[in-house]
Amino acid sequence: MQDRSLTLTLDADLFRRLEVVAAKRGLSVSALVLASLIEVADDSRDYLHSKDRAVALLRQGIDLGTKGAVTWSRDELHER
DSSP states (O other): OOOOOOOOOOOHHHHHHHHHHHHHTTOOHHHHHHHHHHHHHHHHHHHHHHHHHHHHHHHHOOOOSOTTTOOOOHHHHTOO
16 A cells, blocks of 8 residues: 655644654654554544444344243333
8 A cells, every 4th residue: 555645734832732742652743643644544444343333233123032921011011
């Protein structure tokens, strides 16, 4: 895959704070930003995968073990 370049303009104070965070992690600011962007992209992909799986399960339905075995009525369940 071919690398692409990205140019950001950051407030000087924000850049200084990022330099401190990056230095504490032994990274450059570019590496810190790249790691953060990868995390955002991965989280989004994982969320969409989980959502698709959950929707598929809802469409399929889940066997609750009551098929054909229901011997009560709604009124019986809710009588007070």
